[in-house]
Amino acid sequence: MMIFGLSIVFVFTAIITVAGALAAALMRNLIHCALSLTVTFGGLALLYLQLDAQFAGFAQILVYIGAVAILVVFAILLTRGAGHSEYKDFSNRWFGGLALAAGAFALLAWAVVRSLPDNVTTGAAPAVTVQTIGKSLMSTYVLPLEIVAVLLTVALIGAVIVAMPESSSTKAGGR
Amino acid sequence: MNMVQKLDQIFVLLQHWVAGFFPLWLQPLVSAILAVVAIVAAFPGIFALTTVLERKGLGRIQNRLGPNRVGPFGLFQPVADGIKSLTKEDIVPLSADAVVHFLAPVVLVVAIFLGFAVLPVGRNMVLMDVDAGLLFFFAIGASTELSIFMAGWSSRNKYSLLGAMRAVAQMISYEVPLLLSSVVAVMITGSLSPVRIVEAQGGFTGILPHWYVFTPWGFAGFCLFVVAALAETNRSPFDLPEGESELVAGYFTEYSGFKFALFFLGEYLGMFSIAGFAITLFLGGWGAPFSFLEFVPSWGWFFLKLLGAIFFFIWLRGTLPRLRQDQLMNFAWKFMLPMTLLNLVVAGAWRFFGEGWLRWVVCSLVLVTAYVLLGRVLMRRQGLGARVYRYAE
Amino acid sequence: MTPLSAFLLVAALVFSIGLAIALTRRNAILVLIGIELMLNAANLNLIAFWRFGEHAAGHADALRGMMFAIFSIAVAAAEAAVGLGLAIAYHRHSKTTDLDAMTRMKG
Numbered sequence: 001m002m003i004f005g006l007s008i009v010f011v012f013t014a015i016i017t018v019a020g021a022l023a024a025a026l027m028r029n030l031i032h033c034a035l036s037l038t039v040t041f042g043g044l045a046l047l048y049l050q051l052d053a054q055f056a057g058f059a060q061i062l063v064y065i066g067a068v069a070i071l072v073v074f075a076i077l078l079t080r081g082a083g084h085s086e087y088k089d090f091s092n093r094w095f096g097g098l099a100l101a102a103g104a105f106a107l108l109a110w111a112v113v114r115s116l117p118d119n120v121t122t123g124a125a126p127a128v129t130v131q132t133i134g135k136s137l138m139s140t141y142v143l144p145l146e147i148v149a150v151l152l153t154v155a156l157i158g159a160v161i162v163a164m165p166e167s168s169s170t171k172a173g174g175r
Numbered sequence: 176m177n178m179v180q181k182l183d184q185i186f187v188l189l190q191h192w193v194a195g196f197f198p199l200w201l202q203p204l205v206s207a208i209l210a211v212v213a214i215v216a217a218f219p220g221i222f223a224l225t226t227v228l229e230r231k232g233l234g235r236i237q238n239r240l241g242p243n244r245v246g247p248f249g250l251f252q253p254v255a256d257g258i259k260s261l262t263k264e265d266i267v268p269l270s271a272d273a274v275v276h277f278l279a280p281v282v283l284v285v286a287i288f289l290g291f292a293v294l295p296v297g298r299n300m301v302l303m304d305v306d307a308g309l310l311f312f313f314a315i316g317a318s319t320e321l322s323i324f325m326a327g328w329s330s331r332n333k334y335s336l337l338g339a340m341r342a343v344a345q346m347i348s349y350e351v352p353l354l355l356s357s358v359v360a361v362m363i364t365g366s367l368s369p370v371r372i373v374e375a376q377g378g379f380t381g382i383l384p385h386w387y388v389f390t391p392w393g394f395a396g397f398c399l400f401v402v403a404a405l406a407e408t409n410r411s412p413f414d415l416p417e418g419e420s421e422l423v424a425g426y427f428t429e430y431s432g433f434k435f436a437l438f439f440l441g442e443y444l445g446m447f448s449i450a451g452f453a454i455t456l457f458l459g460g461w462g463a464p465f466s467f468l469e470f471v472p473s474w475g476w477f478f479l480k481l482l483g484a485i486f487f488f489i490w491l492r493g494t495l496p497r498l499r500q501d502q503l504m505n506f507a508w509k510f511m512l513p514m515t516l517l518n519l520v521v522a523g524a525w526r527f528f529g530e531g532w533l534r535w536v537v538c539s540l541v542l543v544t545a546y547v548l549l550g551r552v553l554m555r556r557q558g559l560g561a562r563v564y565r566y567a568e
Numbered sequence: 569m570t571p572l573s574a575f576l577l578v579a580a581l582v583f584s585i586g587l588a589i590a591l592t593r594r595n596a597i598l599v600l601i602g603i604e605l606m607l608n609a610a611n612l613n614l615i616a617f618w619r620f621g622e623h624a625a626g627h628a629d630a631l632r633g634m635m636f637a638i639f640s641i642a643v644a645a646a647e648a649a650v651g652l653g654l655a656i657a658y659h660r661h662s663k664t665t666d667l668d669a670m671t672r673m674k675g
Contacts, residue, residue, distance in 0.1 A: 010570040014578045021585040021605055030595065031328060035275065037601050038321060040582070044608050047575065051619040056611075056637050058310040063641050066317025066350075068604065068648050070343060073324060075597050075652040077340075079659040087666045090592050097591025105584035112576040126619070126630060130307050130367045133638075136631050144635075148642050155646035163653035165660065 010050060017043030028089055030076045038069040052126070055133055183472040186213065187299050210302045214291050221481070222443045223253035229489050236493035260436035268429050272329040279326035280430070280437035283319055287441045290315045290448045295370050297461045297474030309367045312452060313354055316407065319445065320346045323416075326438070327426035338425030341500055342416035346407055348507040353403035355515035359396045359522040360387050360456040369452070373460030382466045386459035391538040392522040395546075397457040399515055404449040406503070408442060411492035415500055450484040451477075509553055517545050575616035583609035596655040596665045600648060607644040611637045 020040035024033045041064040048057035091097070137145050181188065194206045227250055231241030242249040267276055293308035295301040305311055320343050327339020361367055364375040378385045387393030406413040417425035427438045454460060458480055461473035498506070521538045528534035586605030589598055618633020659665050 006570050006574050010574065014574070017578060018581050018585070021582050024598075024601055024605070025585055025589045025593075029272075030597065031272075032275075033598060033601060035321075035325065037604070040605065041608065044582075044612060047578070047612060048615050050570070051575070051615050053615045053619065053634050053637070054305065054307050055310070056615055056634055056641070058307055058314045059638055059641055060611075061314035062310065062317050063645050064604075064608070065321065066314060067347070068645050070320060070324065070347065071648060071652055072597065072601060072604075073321075073328075074343075075656055077328075078656050079597065079665050080595075087594055087664075087668070089594065091594050091668055094592040098588055100591060101584045101588035104587055105580055108580035108583065109577060112573050112580060116571075116573045116576075128631060128634065130310075131365065133631060133634070136635065140631075141635050141639075144639055148639055152642060152646050155650050159649040159653035162650065163656045 010047075013043050013046045013050065016040075017047065030080070031073065034069060034072045034076060037072065038065055041065050041069065052128075055128070055130060179470050179472075183298055183474075185472070186297070186474065207302070214302065215288065218291060218444055218447055219440065221447060221478075221485075222440055223257075225443055225447075225485055226256065227252045228485070229492070232486070232489040233493045236490070257436070260433055263432035265432040265434065266429075268331060270331045271429060272331070275325050275329035276429075277434075279322050279329060280434045280441065282322035282325065283441040284437050284444075286315050286318045286322065287444045287448065290445070291451075293369055294448060294451045295373050295455060295460055296451075296477050297472065300461075300474060301370055304368065304370050307367045308369045309357065309361060309372075309452075309456075312369075312448070313350075313357075316445070316449070317350060319441070322441075323426055326430070330426075330429035332429055335426050335428045338416045338428070342409055342426055345409070345413060345416060345500075345503055345507075348504055349403045349406035349413075349511075352399055352507060352511035352515045353407055355512070356396045356399035356403060356518065357452070357456055359392050359518055362519070362522055363387065363392075363526060369455045369460070373455055373462065376459040377462050379466040384459055384462055384464055384466075386457065386462070386464075388457040388459075390525065391535065391542050392518055392525055393457055395514065395518045395521070395542050397453065399511055399518065400453050400457065403507075403511065404446075404453055405488070405491070406507070408446045408449055410446060410488060412495040412498050413503060414492075415497060415503065446488065447481065447485075450481060450488070454480045454484060505553070510549060513549060514545065518542070572616055572620045576613060579609045579612040579616065582606075582612070594667050596658070596667055596670075597652065599667065600651045600655065603651070604644060604648055607640065607647075611640050614640065 017040050020036045020038075020043055023036035024040065027033045027036065041060065045057045045060040045065075048054075048060055190206050190209050193209060194202045197205045227242070230252070231243075231249060234241030242252045245251045245255045267273060290312050292302040293305055293311050301308075303311075323342050323346070324339050327335045327337075327342070330336075360372055364372045366372065366375075376384065376386050383389070388397045405411075409416050417427070427435060430438060454477065461477040463469045463471060463476055521541055524541075525534050525538050528537065583606050586602045586609060589602030589605065591602075593599060593602070614633050614637040618631075618637070621633065655665060658670070662669075664670075
């Protein structure tokens, strides 16, 4: 089922992803932005699944939708709530930002369209099972794994310390 | 195939037979649709049965009869409940966020149904035999938290928001012990696929099965998984987010009619799917408990075990008091997390010791010691004295 | 099979939308959302090139693209946590998340 050489599933997923990103850019209510970001994450996970990267797709759902989106939502509620903002949504210099983003997209799109031949041969799906991922994590990628573990621990402790209220105002031995 | 095997595979054979009526290129789609229809029909059916069982079970625990008016022993109560929820007026608060308010139960039910896709209900009876099936299930479970937040926030009601925040905090706290306690089963099996995990528990020594729950690390993992599963599905004694005596109805206060029924359905179905995974990971899935009972079809065993799990959950709901929010959090982070990490180490040691009685002794000793020590250390901080009984004079 | 350029174009689109969010919106948390979108677009690029690239069977690095993407997901989650903690801490201090008002270190 192809339209213009793209499969219909791909078109649908791509539309969902880009629409979610656009909605996150344009909406006024912050929580709506966060929820459309979640839709974008879901669309991206579906794109990973179409690319036969099952582990990455499920990890994307687990980490981004299950944790990062909730974190963003909590942060929105803790800082302003979702009421009306006291300031305008868009910066005064929004045109420059938009031009820069449009320029970035033009550059990337030009590079993509120009440099790839029309018939990129797609080989068979690489034989990747969770076992091969696990083995390579423990052999080839053990150093990045350990570093990421340390990084996550540091980030966890750091985020808690940064966001914790100053302890001089709470009673001693408070929870 | 002889009769026993035919009975075991009866649904699979039915699916192939119906799909045989369609042209070849349409057959995978038709078999998938049939399996989906079966899931969508079976599990809400069990849900209907469970609502009656729960109300009657809770009633008996509380020394009263449950519903007994509609049908024999009140068994048609779900029909009455369904008609009631369909005909009630659907009230949406004026200041509520209409789109998010509408989408929240939809997202919940869709996510929960997706979780049933990787559950092996019987031999060869799984909708999606994905290599990373367990990861898929936990990922989908993580998405349900978002729908709870959407429900609580969009209602513009302080009780809803409070309930939603509590529920989300509880769910993300207990997600870590849930995942870690399931990792032991994955570690020993060597695969994330629920089908492989069930098959790895299929052998028998003598008449006793090789279920993981009968090993020290498996038993600890099972207990931890069940406790974390109770917390994940907001089930008593962890049901503070929907504490009926405290928060009206928590995050679904402002929902009425069919949307409330959808939330109810989603919650119970979540309970079934996570109980199903507890059974798959630790209780041998669709395997028989004794080798001479293998003539009972595999799906029969699965649903029997599921029914047992449901009874256990109802029993817990009726007997245990509710945990406070801070007790909940303490329990998750200070007790369950260290226990699950220790369980991982113990399971690894089990594997490295090799066969023999030594590993049983060492692993059990380590786990029991840790449990007692951790429990005592954590309880000492509470400063609880001896229990005092006061009677009315 | 969808061509590689389609996936790359989608990634480029999401990247530029994320860049636009990060550059034009005034709320600190929305800027973080934009950064997350940019990271996700880069992940999509990585996985797309991994899928369409050459895979020597048994080659030790046949999983390089996917591994990079998985580590990138982990690092992005950590960075989101720290960034949001910063936003919360700043809000506690000056009761605003308006980026145009965070000018204390200027000049």
